[in-house]
Amino acid sequence: MExxxxxRSIMHAxxxxxxxxxxxxxxxxxxxxxxxxxxxxxxxxxxxxxTRIEVDxxxxxxxxxxxxxxxxxxxxxxxxxxxxxxxxxxxDDLEPAAYSLLEPVQHCEKAESFSRALCxxxxxxxxxxxxxxxxxxxxxxxxxxxxxxxxxxxxFDENIRDDLPVEPDDVPVMVVVSETQTFFTGSYExxx
Numbered sequence: 001m002e003x004x005x006x007x008r009s010i011m012h013a014x015x016x017x018x019x020x021x022x023x024x025x026x027x028x029x030x031x032x033x034x035x036x037x038x039x040x041x042x043x044x045x046x047x048x049x050x051t052r053i054e055v056d057x058x059x060x061x062x063x064x065x066x067x068x069x070x071x072x073x074x075x076x077x078x079x080x081x082x083x084x085x086x087x088x089x090x091x092d093d094l095e096p097a098a099y100s101l102l103e104p105v106q107h108c109e110k111a112e113s114f115s116r117a118l119c120x121x122x123x124x125x126x127x128x129x130x131x132x133x134x135x136x137x138x139x140x141x142x143x144x145x146x147x148x149x150x151x152x153x154x155x156f157d158e159n160i161r162d163d164l165p166v167e168p169d170d171v172p173v174m175v176v177v178s179e180t181q182t183f184f185t186g187s188y189e190x191x192x
Contacts, residue, residue, distance in 0.1 A: 002165065003133060003136065003165050004136070006124075006125065006133055006164075006165075007124055007133060007135070007136065010124040010125055010133070010159060011053050011124065013158075014052075014053040014054075014124075014156075015052070015053055019052075022052075022056060023056050025055075025156060025179055026050075026055045026056035026057075026058075026059065026154075027056075027059050028179040028180075029055055029154050029155075029156075029177055029178060029179055030057075030059040030060050030063070032177045032178070032179070032180075032182060033060065033120075033152065033154070033177050034063060036152075036175070036177070036182070037190060037191070038118050038150045038152070038175065038190055038191045039118060041116065041190075041191040041192070042069060042116055042117060042118040042149075042150070042191055043069060043070060043115070043116040043117070044069060044070040044071075044072060044111065044114065044115075044116065044117040044118070044149075045060070045064040045069050045070070045071050045072070045117070045118055045120065046072045046073075046074070046085045046111065046114070046117055046118070046119040046120065046149075047060055047061060047064070047071065047072075047073060047119075047120040048073065048074060048120060048121070048122045049061070049073050049091075049094060049101065049102040049103070050122070051100060051101065054122050055122070055154040055155065055156065057120065057154075060120060061091065065089075065090065070087055070111075071087065071088055071089075072085035072086055072087050072088065072104075072111040073085065073086060073088050073094065073102075073103065073104050074086075074103065074139070074143075075097070075103040075104050076097065076098055076099070076101070076103065076139055078098050081137055081138060081139060081142065082139070082142055082143070083139045083140075083142075083143050084110055084111070084143075085110070085111040086103075086104035086108035086109060086110055086111060087104075087108055087109045087110075087111055088104050088108055093105055093108055099135075114147055114148055114149045115149075116149070116191055116192075117147075117149035117150070118149060118150050118151075118152060118191065119144070119147055119149055119150070119151045119152065120152055120153075120154060121140055121144070121151055121152065121153045121154075121173050122134065122135075122140070122153075122154070123153050123154070123155055123159075124159065125155065125159040125160070125161045125164055126153045126155045126159065126160055126161075126164075126173070126176045127160065127161060127162050127163075127164045127166075128160065128162065128176065128183045128185070129172055129185055129186070130151075130153065130172030130173040130174060130175075130176055130183070130185035130186075130187065131164055131166045131170055131172045132153055132164070132170070132172070132173065133161075133164055133165075138169070140171070141169055141170055141171045144171040144173075145171055149191070150174050150175065150188075150189070150190065150191055151173040151174045151175070152173055152174065152175040152176070152177060153173040153175070153176045153177070154177055154178075155176060155177070155178050156178060156179065157178045157179050157180055157181065159178075160176070160178060160181070172185055172187060173185065174187050174188040174189070175188060
């Protein structure tokens, strides 16, 4: 199945999930994440702000703030298909942006150092090697090429697939977390 067709199929299935079920399943994924040493040892959490069809990251953001971690969210530069992360202190530091996303407001400080950082990466599907099916713009692949922290993909169990098409520019994550499984990939290096 081609990426475009696979994206459409998964997005359709995700839209069919009730909000309650999506939140409940997302909470299970968050609990798995909180149990990882990489979450516990991280000082900074880079985390996307989820949309209706993604694993809900609200519990992760809430817990990271409560745990005293620095939290950064992405801001897309649509002119160059690049993105940067900016520190946020609460959800009040977010505003509507391109692609129906919530992004950090202009006064937020840009995150430059990623020592002891854990980057939570969105995806529609993952395989057990950490390759992902994203939304097709390549923002995360470009960002992750220069990121030296631990990368973690969040996914619903049924979207772990071994038949994902993989391109040469695709950057795999180091850890894949679902409701019931955690996979550490070949590129995994734990936070020290």
